[in-house]
Amino acid sequence: MDMLTPILETGSGVPLYQQLYAFIKKEILSSRIAPDTKLPSKRKLSAYLEISQNTIQSAYEQLIAEGYVYSLEKKGFYAAKIDHIHQLDVRSIINDRAALDKLDTISYDFSYHGVDIPSFPFTVWRRLAREVINEYDRELLQLGDPQGHIRLRTAIADYLHQSRGVNCSPEQIIISSGTELLMLALIQLLGSDSVYALENPGYEKLSMVFSANKARFTAVNIDESGMIPDEVYDSPVNVLSLTPAHQFPSGGIMPISRRIQLLNWANKATDRYIIEDDYDGEFKYSGRPIPAMQGLDGSGKVIYMGAFSKSLTPALRISYMVLPQPLLYKYLGNLSYFICPVSVIAQKVLSRFIEDGHFERHLNRMRLIYKRKRETLTRTIRAMGPGIEISGADAGQHLLLRVDNGMNEEQLVSSAAAQGVKVYGISSYYLSADPLPEPPRILLGFAAMEEEDISAAVSLLLKAWWENKATARPL
Numbered sequence: 099m100d101m102l103t104p105i106l107e108t109g110s111g112v113p114l115y116q117q118l119y120a121f122i123k124k125e126i127l128s129s130r131i132a133p134d135t136k137l138p139s140k141r142k143l144s145a146y147l148e149i150s151q152n153t154i155q156s157a158y159e160q161l162i163a164e165g166y167v168y169s170l171e172k173k174g175f176y177a178a179k180i181d182h183i184h185q186l187d188v189r190s191i192i193n194d195r196a197a198l199d200k201l202d203t204i205s206y207d208f209s210y211h212g213v214d215i216p217s218f219p220f221t222v223w224r225r226l227a228r229e230v231i232n233e234y235d236r237e238l239l240q241l242g243d244p245q246g247h248i249r250l251r252t253a254i255a256d257y258l259h260q261s262r263g264v265n266c267s268p269e270q271i272i273i274s275s276g277t278e279l280l281m282l283a284l285i286q287l288l289g290s291d292s293v294y295a296l297e298n299p300g301y302e303k304l305s306m307v308f309s310a311n312k313a314r315f316t317a318v319n320i321d322e323s324g325m326i327p328d329e330v331y332d333s334p335v336n337v338l339s340l341t342p343a344h345q346f347p348s349g350g351i352m353p354i355s356r357r358i359q360l361l362n363w364a365n366k367a368t369d370r371y372i373i374e375d376d377y378d379g380e381f382k383y384s385g386r387p388i389p390a391m392q393g394l395d396g397s398g399k400v401i402y403m404g405a406f407s408k409s410l411t412p413a414l415r416i417s418y419m420v421l422p423q424p425l426l427y428k429y430l431g432n433l434s435y436f437i438c439p440v441s442v443i444a445q446k447v448l449s450r451f452i453e454d455g456h457f458e459r460h461l462n463r464m465r466l467i468y469k470r471k472r473e474t475l476t477r478t479i480r481a482m483g484p485g486i487e488i489s490g491a492d493a494g495q496h497l498l499l500r501v502d503n504g505m506n507e508e509q510l511v512s513s514a515a516a517q518g519v520k521v522y523g524i525s526s527y528y529l530s531a532d533p534l535p536e537p538p539r540i541l542l543g544f545a546a547m548e549e550e551d552i553s554a555a556v557s558l559l560l561k562a563w564w565e566n567k568a569t570a571r572p573l
Contacts, residue, residue, distance in 0.1 A: 099135050101146050114149055115156035116386065122157065126166050126177050133179035137167065160385040163491075165323075165353020181358045183365070183394060205518035206555035210347075210496040210543030213411050214467055222456050223447065230446045242442045244434065246273025246418070250449040254404075254418055257452055262379060263389030264402055266420045272429070275415045275439040277375065277405055278307050283436055284373065284401065284419075285313045287429055288337060292369070295335040297325055299527035301346050301375070304339060317529035320345060324352035327359045338364070338372045342391045343379035347527050347541050349490020349497060357391050364399040371425075373401045378408040380461055382493040383469040398422030406448070408495060408545070409461060416440050416448060468495060471544045471552060478556040482564070495545035498524065500537055503563050507538035510563060517558040 104121035106114055125131040137143075140158070144151045158175050161167035169175050231238065245251065251268035258264035274280050281304065285292075290313075296304055298317035308315045318329045318338075324345055325338060338360060342352035364370040374391045382388060392402040405417035421429055438445075451457050476488055479499065487500040501510055507523040514521045522541040525534050544552060 099131065099137060101138055102143060104147075106147065106149070113153075115153045115160070118147075118149075118154065118157040119160045119386070122161055123164075123166050126180060131177045133177055135177045136173075137175040137177065139174055156385065163351060163385055164388055165355050165357075178353075178355060180355055181362065183358050183361050183396065203518055204515065204520045206547065206551055206558070207520040208522065208542040208544065208555065209520070209546060210522070210541060211412065212543075212546030213408065214464065214471075214545055215411075217460075217464060217467055218411060219456060219460055223451065226447050226450045226454075226456075227443070230443060230450065238442055238446075240442070241437060242445070244437050245269075246271065246438045246440065247442060247445040247449060249453075250445045251418075253449045253452040257457070258390075258402075258404070258420070261387065261458075262376065262404075263393035264420060265393055266402070270420050270423065270426055271418050272421060272436075273416065273418045273438050273440055273445065275417065277377075277403060277417050278303065279439065280403060280417055280419045281307045282311060283429075283433060285311050287425060287433060288371065292337050293333075293335045295325065295330060295333060295338045296529060297340065297345065298529045299347055299524060300339075300529070301341070301377075302527050305529055319530075320348060320350070322348075322350055323356040324350060325356075325360065327356070327363065330360065330363055336367065336370045339375065340372060340391070341375045341377060343376050343388050344381075344491060344494040346377065347496065347498065347524055349494060351388055351491045351493065352391070354394075357394060361391070361394060361397075361399060365397050371399055371401055371422075373403060375403045377403075377405065378494045379404075380409050381465060381468055381495060382491075383465065383472065384492050388493075392420065395422075398424055401425065409457075409464070414444065414448070416444065468545060471547065471549050472497070474549055474552045475542065475544050475556070478553050482556070482560050485564075489539075496541055496543040499540045499542060501540055501563060502537040505538070505563065507534070507540070510538060510540055513562040514559055517562040519555050519558045519562070521559070 102122065104118055106117050108114065122131070122137070138146070140151045140154045143154050158167060162169060166178055166180065167175050168178050248268060250273060251271040254271055255266055255268045258266065272280070272283070274283070285308070292313070294308060294313060294315040295318040296315050298319050305315065316333055316335060318325050318333060318335070320326065324342060325340060330338065340352070340360070342357060344351060360372060364372050372391070376390055379387060379390065390402060392400040399422065401422065402420040403417070406414050407417070475497070479486060479488060485502045488497055489500060490497040505513065507525055511521055511523050524539040524541055528534065547555070
């Protein structure tokens with residue numbers, strides 16, 4: 099391709115790289131740019147459009163992150179092959195691993211739970227709570243709407259559309275107290291005939307929820323792009339549980355081509371659905387956030403789930419799901435006895451927090467804080483030298499280490515604990531008995547740690563994994 103000719107408006111309020119990104123994305127989706135077509139170089143396009151190469155670089159990076167473009171070293175940027183989403187034809191419907199020794203003192207904990215506590219907006223939250231608690235407001239002492247307070251559902255719907263690309267109305271939103279309770283409702287809603295596919299590795303509590311409620315599930319392996327479609331087609335499942343924006347625990351981002359493949363799988367039968375768990379989709383530290391998979395869905399196949407545990411605090415215990423219209427009608431008809439377990443007071447405070455713009459400002463502040471923490475963590479780890487590799491996208495609140503020093507996973511965890519540092523092996527997130535990847539991988543969460551503690555903790559890991567390697571506890 100010789101050149102691109104988008105119409106860029108410098109005074110529109112939309113950054114130029116976003117305008118260029120949107121133009122190229124549309125050209126690729128409409129097949130006006132054919133698959134494997136080489137895009138103009140940054141230098142040539144910069145000269146032609148009279149904009150900076152940094153602007154073009156930002157647009158290309160976002161397109162690469164979402165899977166619309168791929169790059170070849172020393173060759174350039176190319177349009178990816180994007181399958182079309184096949185909409186559902188309504189006419190066809192008619193016709194315990196071993197425990198480690200516990201130490202009394204752990205100085206540093208790389209847990210992926212928790213948030214940066216000092217950054218919570220206590221002053222604003224306290225003021226809003228005082229304003230909400232009004233003796234003349236009779237709603238505060240009533241059960242409230244079973245689906246959740248309408249103002250909060252409206253605020254969430256507006257936020258999701260603007261920031262995550264989710265298309266929904268407030269009526270489609272169900273508010274609850276934790277993702278586990280929402281999963282419990284879905285198990286009852288989708289019925290006992292459903293078989294669920296869980297990411298392998300994936301969030302460990304899901305299998306516990308399904309087992310406790312006698313729901314059938316199977317582990318489906320992931321690769322660098324997410325759940326493997328061939329394994330989905332070869333399994334008896336009809337509901338997929340995915341974390342496409344930031345896979346847990348691998349940290350990968352599902353590209354557009356894989357998302358479309360799985361949506362096409364869902365569109366082949368009326369009883370197939372995809373549960374999209376967007377647990378920390380707000381936190382991407384370069385380029386624009388990856389839009390939700392739900393925004394691609396035109397057949398009512400994606401059940402979108404979110405929570406405020408990563409963006410605000412897990413102590414708030416407010417989560418939500420967006421049901422496609424057909425499932426919403428079924429929910430209202432069959433599960434009307436479900437009552438929203440979140441207090442009306444908490445819902446009203448949160449709705450005010452979002453409506454008044456505090457939530458958006460808080461997220462912007464937290465992205466900067468977590469970006470600094472992540473940079474500190476990656477910088478200090480890379481200084482450890484060879485034998486260690488960082489994986490996981492530039493997003494979320496955790497990353498993975500591939501540690502090649504001769505130790506196995508349990509030795510890595512126990513030797514770190516001996517130095518007062520708690521780290522987490524990835525084996526507990528696997529559902530199947532397949533051999534674990536070698537060398538072993540360790541998960542490090544950084545959101546709840548102080549920035550100055552991260553460097554100190556990594557120094558202790560260096561001591562545990564290399565300097566004291568000979569003293570590692572034998573198995």
